[in-house]
Amino acid sequence: PDRNIIGIPGAHFKDKKFKEAAKQVMHILPPAPFKSICKASEAELTKYGGNNFLYTKVVFMNVLYDLARAVDARFDVVAENMKADPRIGASHMQPVHQHDHMGIYSGRGAGGHCFIKDFAALRVLYQELLGNDREAIELLLAFEKLNNKLLRTTKKDLDLLNGVYGVQK
Numbered sequence: 001p002d003r004n005i006i007g008i009p010g011a012h013f014k015d016k017k018f019k020e021a022a023k024q025v026m027h028i029l030p031p032a033p034f035k036s037i038c039k040a041s042e043a044e045l046t047k048y049g050g051n052n053f054l055y056t057k058v059v060f061m062n063v064l065y066d067l068a069r070a071v072d073a074r075f076d077v078v079a080e081n082m083k084a085d086p087r088i089g090a091s092h093m094q095p096v097h098q099h100d101h102m103g104i105y106s107g108r109g110a111g112g113h114c115f116i117k118d119f120a121a122l123r124v125l126y127q128e129l130l131g132n133d134r135e136a137i138e139l140l141l142a143f144e145k146l147n148n149k150l151l152r153t154t155k156k157d158l159d160l161l162n163g164v165y166g167v168q169k
Helices: 016-028 039-070 075-083 112-128 133-153 158-165
Strands: 005-006 034-039 094-101 104-106
Touching: 005 016, 005 039, 016 034, 034 039, 039 075, 039 112, 039 133, 104 133, 112 133, 112 158, 133 158
Parallel strands: 005 034
Antiparallel strands: 094 104
16 A cells, blocks of 8 residues: 555544554554554545545546537647646546447546545535535535546446435436
8 A cells, every 4th residue: 555544533542552553463464664653533534535636636627527528639749748747747647548339448437435425525514514605605515516527427436426416307
C-alpha cells in the first residue's frame, strides 16, 4: 500500500490502550511509505477526501474531453501534456475507458463501488453540517448531476448508480 491509516474513535484518541492497539495493528500491516494513527473522523475524511478528489478529477477530465472534441484538439495529447505536470499526475485522466460488448470504448464518468456512494455520502454530510453554504452545495450537486448523466448515458455501472440514487424513469 501507499499508505496505512488507522483511526481511533475520538473519545478514546488519547487513551494509551487504544494507541497501543493501533500501533500493534500498524505493525502487522504490509509496509507503506506513509503511516498515520489519527482520529477515526480524520481517517474517514481522508478516505472520502481521496476518493472524491479523484471523482472530481474524472468528471473534470470528461468536461475537458468534450471541450477538446469541440475545438478539434486531440484529447490524448492534452492529457499527456497535463500528466507531465507532477502536481496533476497520471491517474484518473482517461474519461472514456470501459469496453462495450463490441469492444468499443463506451463508459464515461466516475463509477465503481467507492466513487458513486462516497460522493453521495460526502454531499449529504456536507448539506447536513454546512447547509448554509449554498455555493459549495451547488458545486457538489453540479458534479454529481453531470457524473450521473455521464454514467446513465453510457450505461456504465448502472447497478451501482441505481443502488445509490434509485432507478431513473
